[in-house]
Amino acid sequence: MTESLLIVEDDAFNREYLRILLDAGGFSVIEACDGAQALAILQTTVPDLILLDVVMPGLDGLAVCRAIKEDERLMDIPVIFLSSRTETQDKIIGLETGASDYIPKPFDAAEILARVRVHLKLQRITRELRLANQELILKQQRIDADLLAAERIQRSLLPKGNPAPGSVDVAWKFRPSHMVGGDIFNMAHLGPDHLAFYILDVSGHGVHSALIAVSAFQSLLPHGGNVLMHNDTNPTTPSEVLSRLDAQFPQDQYEQFFTMLYLLLNTRTGEIRYSAAGHPPGIVLSVDGAVSFLDKGGSLIGLGGLVPFEEGSYRLSPGDRVILYTDGLTDYENTAGEFYGLKRFEARLQELAAAPLPELLDGIWENLLAFGDGAEPSDDISLLGITFLGGRGSDKGQAS
Amino acid sequence: MRMELDREHNTAVIFPENRLDASTAPEFKNFIHDLSKKQYLKLVIDLSNVQFIDSSGLGVLVTVLRTVSQQGGDIKIAGPSAEVQALFSLTRLDKVFDIVGNAQTALDRFHNAV
Numbered sequence: 001m002t003e004s005l006l007i008v009e010d011d012a013f014n015r016e017y018l019r020i021l022l023d024a025g026g027f028s029v030i031e032a033c034d035g036a037q038a039l040a041i042l043q044t045t046v047p048d049l050i051l052l053d054v055v056m057p058g059l060d061g062l063a064v065c066r067a068i069k070e071d072e073r074l075m076d077i078p079v080i081f082l083s084s085r086t087e088t089q090d091k092i093i094g095l096e097t098g099a100s101d102y103i104p105k106p107f108d109a110a111e112i113l114a115r116v117r118v119h120l121k122l123q124r125i126t127r128e129l130r131l132a133n134q135e136l137i138l139k140q141q142r143i144d145a146d147l148l149a150a151e152r153i154q155r156s157l158l159p160k161g162n163p164a165p166g167s168v169d170v171a172w173k174f175r176p177s178h179m180v181g182g183d184i185f186n187m188a189h190l191g192p193d194h195l196a197f198y199i200l201d202v203s204g205h206g207v208h209s210a211l212i213a214v215s216a217f218q219s220l221l222p223h224g225g226n227v228l229m230h231n232d233t234n235p236t237t238p239s240e241v242l243s244r245l246d247a248q249f250p251q252d253q254y255e256q257f258f259t260m261l262y263l264l265l266n267t268r269t270g271e272i273r274y275s276a277a278g279h280p281p282g283i284v285l286s287v288d289g290a291v292s293f294l295d296k297g298g299s300l301i302g303l304g305g306l307v308p309f310e311e312g313s314y315r316l317s318p319g320d321r322v323i324l325y326t327d328g329l330t331d332y333e334n335t336a337g338e339f340y341g342l343k344r345f346e347a348r349l350q351e352l353a354a355a356p357l358p359e360l361l362d363g364i365w366e367n368l369l370a371f372g373d374g375a376e377p378s379d380d381i382s383l384l385g386i387t388f389l390g391g392r393g394s395d396k397g398q399a400s
Numbered sequence: 401m402r403m404e405l406d407r408e409h410n411t412a413v414i415f416p417e418n419r420l421d422a423s424t425a426p427e428f429k430n431f432i433h434d435l436s437k438k439q440y441l442k443l444v445i446d447l448s449n450v451q452f453i454d455s456s457g458l459g460v461l462v463t464v465l466r467t468v469s470q471q472g473g474d475i476k477i478a479g480p481s482a483e484v485q486a487l488f489s490l491t492r493l494d495k496v497f498d499i500v501g502n503a504q505t506a507l508d509r510f511h512n513a514v
Contacts, residue, residue: 179422203455205422252466257459259491278491299492303462307492331454378422379454 003120004028006047008038008064009082010056017107018051025113035059039067042074049120052099054083062097069098076126078119082107150180150210157217163189167267169387169395171358173365174380175328181380182209182258183326188222190235193268196228198241199384200260200301201279201326212249212256219248238262238275239309242301246277246309249302257302261324263294270316270388275309277301280330283323283346284314289353291346294322318390321357323349328379332368335375340368357387357395401431405440411510412440413478413503417449420457428457432464441473444506448479453487465497474498476506
């Protein structure tokens with residue numbers, strides 16, 4: 001495409017000289033003999049570059065340049081000043097008005113062509129950059145919107161309430177990372193005497209991980225899922241649940257794996273059976289502050305049965321709490337580069353052991369946020385607490 | 401990433417640094433894939449300068465182990481810190497990877513196994 005140049009020059013000889021030179025250079029040339037005519041032409045025409053004489057009767061070059069730079073339609077057009085004045089002061093004033101360059105008279109043909117070409121090229125690159133940048137911004141907005149949607153869906157899958165008031169109290173905290181991790185946790189009634197609890201954490205971040213988490217959630221629905229059976233008096237064992245998921249979510253196909261803890265509570269006896277697939281151990285916290293870890297299990301879900309899922313059991317006493325969490329909590333890094341860590345977490349749990357469950361989790365959460373001091377978590381943080389009531393009414397802590 | 405190559409034995413020792421997490425895992429994966437394409441199939445990953453591994457980092461270790469073993473190779477882990485070692489235990493990946501104290505021990509094991 002031929003690039004068009006506007007020459008603004010009151011001297012007829014110079015104008016003619018420039019027209020011939022630039023015509024020959026392959027440009028399409030428009031001429032104006034003074035500032036007023038130039039601005040009139042610019043009302044209807046937007047050239048690719050303007051050569052502007054500084055000293056002209058009437059509206060001079062500096063005034064024309066200011067007018068151009070104040071007009072949103074024209075402000076990006078490179079302006080090159082032409083002048084016999086070569087003092088530094090003039091050059092500075094010229095460039096401060098927004099001009100791109102300055103060519104001194106008398107003209108040198110090769111210099112004019114070279115400078116015009118350089119500024120046209122700069123202009124093209126700037127325009128391309130700006131377009132590419134706009135495209136990037138649009139793409140980023142789309143990605144952010146996708147992440148937000150994934151986060152909303154993830155949040156919508158959080159438990160809606162207590163599945164068995166009277167048998168257990170439950171409370172939880174969840175904070176997604178801005179990148180959207182893949183945390184999901186849930187609970188379900190299985191048969192008359194059992195409650196299932198699980199917490200899982202898909203590796204990686206973003207929509208990909210969130211989708212796998214949602215898909216695993218679906219598989220684990222007691223109605224319509226294909227892993228748990230709703231009306232079972234002998235519910236699927238934890239190791240069987242993990243093995244089924246392990247077969248359903250092969251890492252080489254999904255490119256991610258997940259860690260998970262699955263726990264089955266007999267609400268009559270307080271007996272729990274559980275297995276952890278590469279997941280941080282669940283913590284049993286008794287009201288007197290004693291801590292035990294539910295650390296039996298196997299490797300990550302998705303490795304194809306590389307390591308079998310061992311099962312553990314524990315007998316809860318009324319009032320005992322089971323605390324499940326994802327490593328986003330212990331790996332939460334503050335601005336000084338320190339991790340929250342298991343020790344801090346455990347110490348805080350013990351301090352708060354006598355508090356009712358919701359206050360216990362609030363206390364942990366406040367401590368965690370205070371530790372983080374505003375640092376953006378790089379992974380989802382999930383914390384789930386369960387109190388086994390054993391027919392004791394609700395969890396009011398030690399005071400009850 | 402720093403590495404030491406031994407063409408004669410097709411071994412390579414790789415030294416990732418600081419962290420193996422969501423931000424560094426993709427580059428690490430490509431790096432190992434390149435090495436395996438060049439037939440370096442006995443790999444030692446020296447973790448002595450790695451302070452932090454997250455689930456993405458573990459994922460990439462499992463992925464590259466799979467790739468390399470499909471081609472008849474193996475990966476050994478050398479010199480993990482106590483924290484990193486604890487993560488391998490938690491995820492039972494200590495049963496999947498051969499983990500040794502330092503890179504030289506890992507290389508000796510490669511050389512002595514025929």
